[in-house]
Amino acid sequence: xxxxxxxNEEVNSMxxxxxxxxxxxxxxxxxxxxxxLHSDFGEIEDGSIINGTVVKIGDEHILVDVNFKSxxxxxxxxxxxxxxxxxxxxxxxxxxxxxxxxxxxxxxALSHRRAKRMKVLDELEALQEQEKNVKGTIxxxxxxxxxxxxxxxxxxxxGSHVDLxxxxxxxxxxxxxxxxxxxxxxxxxxxxIVSRRVILEEEREKQREKLLETLEEGQVLSGKVKNITEYxxxxxxxxxxxxxxxxxxSWKRIKHPKEMVQMGDTLELKVLNYDREAQKVSLGxxxxxxxxxxxxxxxxxxxxxxxxxxxxxVDYGAFVELEPxxxxxxxxxxxxWTRKLRHPSQMVHVGDEVEVVILSVDADxxxxSLGxxxxxxxxxxxxxxxxxxxxxxxxPIKNITDFGIFIGIxxxxxxxxxxxxxxxxxxxxxxxxxxxxxxxxxxxVLTVDKENEKFTLGVKQLSEDPWSQIPQMFPEGTTVxxxxxNITDFGxxxxxxxxIEGLVHLSELSPKKVKSPSxxxxxxxxxTAKVIRVSADERRLGLSIKAHLEEEERKRSQExxxxxxxxxxSNLGDLIRQKLEDEESSSDDE
Numbered sequence: 001x002x003x004x005x006x007x008n009e010e011v012n013s014m015x016x017x018x019x020x021x022x023x024x025x026x027x028x029x030x031x032x033x034x035x036x037l038h039s040d041f042g043e044i045e046d047g048s049i050i051n052g053t054v055v056k057i058g059d060e061h062i063l064v065d066v067n068f069k070s071x072x073x074x075x076x077x078x079x080x081x082x083x084x085x086x087x088x089x090x091x092x093x094x095x096x097x098x099x100x101x102x103x104x105x106x107x108x109a110l111s112h113r114r115a116k117r118m119k120v121l122d123e124l125e126a127l128q129e130q131e132k133n134v135k136g137t138i139x140x141x142x143x144x145x146x147x148x149x150x151x152x153x154x155x156x157x158x159g160s161h162v163d164l165x166x167x168x169x170x171x172x173x174x175x176x177x178x179x180x181x182x183x184x185x186x187x188x189x190x191x192x193i194v195s196r197r198v199i200l201e202e203e204r205e206k207q208r209e210k211l212l213e214t215l216e217e218g219q220v221l222s223g224k225v226k227n228i229t230e231y232x233x234x235x236x237x238x239x240x241x242x243x244x245x246x247x248x249x250s251w252k253r254i255k256h257p258k259e260m261v262q263m264g265d266t267l268e269l270k271v272l273n274y275d276r277e278a279q280k281v282s283l284g285x286x287x288x289x290x291x292x293x294x295x296x297x298x299x300x301x302x303x304x305x306x307x308x309x310x311x312x313x314v315d316y317g318a319f320v321e322l323e324p325x326x327x328x329x330x331x332x333x334x335x336x337w338t339r340k341l342r343h344p345s346q347m348v349h350v351g352d353e354v355e356v357v358i359l360s361v362d363a364d365x366x367x368x369s370l371g372x373x374x375x376x377x378x379x380x381x382x383x384x385x386x387x388x389x390x391x392x393x394x395x396p397i398k399n400i401t402d403f404g405i406f407i408g409i410x411x412x413x414x415x416x417x418x419x420x421x422x423x424x425x426x427x428x429x430x431x432x433x434x435x436x437x438x439x440x441x442x443x444x445v446l447t448v449d450k451e452n453e454k455f456t457l458g459v460k461q462l463s464e465d466p467w468s469q470i471p472q473m474f475p476e477g478t479t480v481x482x483x484x485x486n487i488t489d490f491g492x493x494x495x496x497x498x499x500i501e502g503l504v505h506l507s508e509l510s511p512k513k514v515k516s517p518s519x520x521x522x523x524x525x526x527x528t529a530k531v532i533r534v535s536a537d538e539r540r541l542g543l544s545i546k547a548h549l550e551e552e553e554r555k556r557s558q559e560x561x562x563x564x565x566x567x568x569x570s571n572l573g574d575l576i577r578q579k580l581e582d583e584e585s586s587s588d589d590e
Contacts, residue, residue: 044068044101044108049115054092062088064096064110069103072096072110079112082139095119117190120151124192128182133199137177141170148180148194155180155192164200165226168263208239215240215281217271220288225265233257235267235283242281244269251286251293251325253312260285292325297361300368305375310352318344320356320370328368330356337373337380337453338412347372380450383413387455391445392462397437405431407441409455417443421458424465425499466499467536473497474541478531479548483524487517494527494543502541504529509545 044050044066052064055071062079063071074096079088088094097115101108127134136150138157146157157180159170167173180194215237223235223242232245244267246257254260261267273282300306300322308320308328317331335347348354357374361367387393387409395407395415404418422428435441443457474480474496482496492504504527509517521527530551533542 044098048098049095049118050098052094052096052110054088054090054094057086057088057090062086064094064112066096066098066108066110068101068108070107072108074110074112114190117153118187120153121185121187121190121192123151124182125185128185131181133179133181134194135177136180136194137175138173139175141174146170146173150180150192150194153192155194157194157196161195161197164197164204204239206239211238211240212276212279215271215274217274219271220268221271222266222268223283225261225263225267228257228261228263230256233261233267235269237281240279240281242269242271242283244283244285248272248282248284248286251289251291252321253319253327255312286325292323293363293366296326296363296368300358300361302358302360303374304358305355306358307353307355308370310348310350310354313344313348313350315343318348320354322368326368328356328358328370330354330370330372334359334369334371334373336412337376337378378450379410379413380448380453383410383455384448384450386410387445387448389445389447392442393445393457394440394442397435397439397441400431400435400437402430405435405441407443407457413455415443415445415455415457417441417457417459421446421456421460423499424460424463424467465536466497467539470500470541471534471536474531474534476531476534479528479551480531480543481526481528483526484521485523487521487523489516492517492521492527494529496541496543500541502529502531502543504543504545508532508543508547511546511549 050066052066052072054062055065056063058076060076061073062076064074065071076086079086079094081087094112095115096110096112097118099109099111099114124134134150136148136155138146139149139154140147145159146162148155148157161183162170162173178196179199180196181198182192183195183198184193185191221237223237225233226236226241227234230246232243233249235242235244244257246254249257249260267285268288269283269285270287271281272284272287274280306322308322310318311321311327312319315332317329317334319327319329321327330344330348332341332344335341335344339346341347354372355375356370356372359369359371359374361369393409395409397405398408398414399406402419404416404421406414406416409415417431419428419431422431422434428434441459442462443459444461446456446458446461448455480496480502482494482502484492485495485501486493489506491506491509493501494504495501504517506514506517508529509520514520527545528548529543529545530547531541532544532547533540
């Protein structure tokens, strides 16, 4: 009774104090008093979750009545959504977590957020035990992975558990909802770790088993590009990867698979080969469309003209696409009749529209030979008809080299006058001694070889070869006079007529033995000699000064004998020496 009386006195005291601060409805006061008197505070324990009523909402705190001596204060932020809006009203029932209560002082610390988290953790543990999935939304990207909101609490999604393979754009997953599997729950730290990859692996395995049951060669199915290499594309068929080789992607030639597909693309493909034991699948994309090479020979007959686009240029030519999947090669030698090309880029560029002629078609090897120059007449055919051998023409000098002169005949066609065809008789060391670039020169057509594309001319052929008359003009035994033009170790060159030289060999210089021609003669000196050999074909004229001197000596001896005079001087000695030699010769014969 005394205890009850003291409690009533305490209540009366509190009631008096409250009546001084604020007015209260009599009914509300009686309800509060009844609740206070009959509350069982012993049921509230630290770490438990209890139900309370929101009694006041402030800017920083919200008061929740849990039938304790005093209301608990909970930060307002625990009741706000992501947009900052308070999600409760006065009078709402809410679950709260008892952080700490002090019976002596009558205070209690509560947390709505922890209560909510604890209840969710209970549910998640049940899902973890049953290996069931839970939906969640990725709310932000953090170091090592993502933060995922699951039933109002935050969980951690490691980056390695986002997908089956690395995600190219990790930010693209933010704000997207997925299903997750609970990997681990730490109640002490209130940590939850989830995985999306586990679910995808299970789905992949189911798809794989289903695929293996039905997969067969010739089947058409869909797959997603998983990886791209230089030699092909790996495609995820749903639990099983297949290889799409670069040669099976298109009927036309491509340099890299990225020209046709990108990561993540969904492709329709045909199963070309399936090795069940090794579980290897070869796929084809071009096999789903007609082969453009079927009937190619009838479609592109030889010598017919077509228009195509240059798709690739290499050192030896250019590839021209006649239609999708069909390309032909224009070899560099088939690009121009007249230009000597060092590289095909001097004639065409990638993307150019060009007119070509079909040269040959090899359907088995899928090769077509094309020509660009054949679109127009061969200028060498025109030149061959226009300039037959023997034609005399005038043309400008375009270039001078050590070996001859090039003159312009027609556009792109030059003729060569070799240095040996400039003069019958003159020794020309370099054509530049006589001509300059730009000079107009007259020449005679010698040959037109259209197969080898060679055009030769001559200047000396405009006049008769003087050597053709030399055998008649200077027969053997004829005495000629001339000027020494050159002295060598083996003899003298003597000009007997303009441009005509004869050779006096060392042995034909004198009746006496001569060691060097320069001992007796000099350039520019006039000499007389006898013709001992002549050949127009070999363009050779052999002379002998010794023969001429001996003939002159015989003539003088004959004149002396005709006058009845004995030989004198050296002539007498020569006769005696000759006689002695004759006698010795006759004795040797005996």
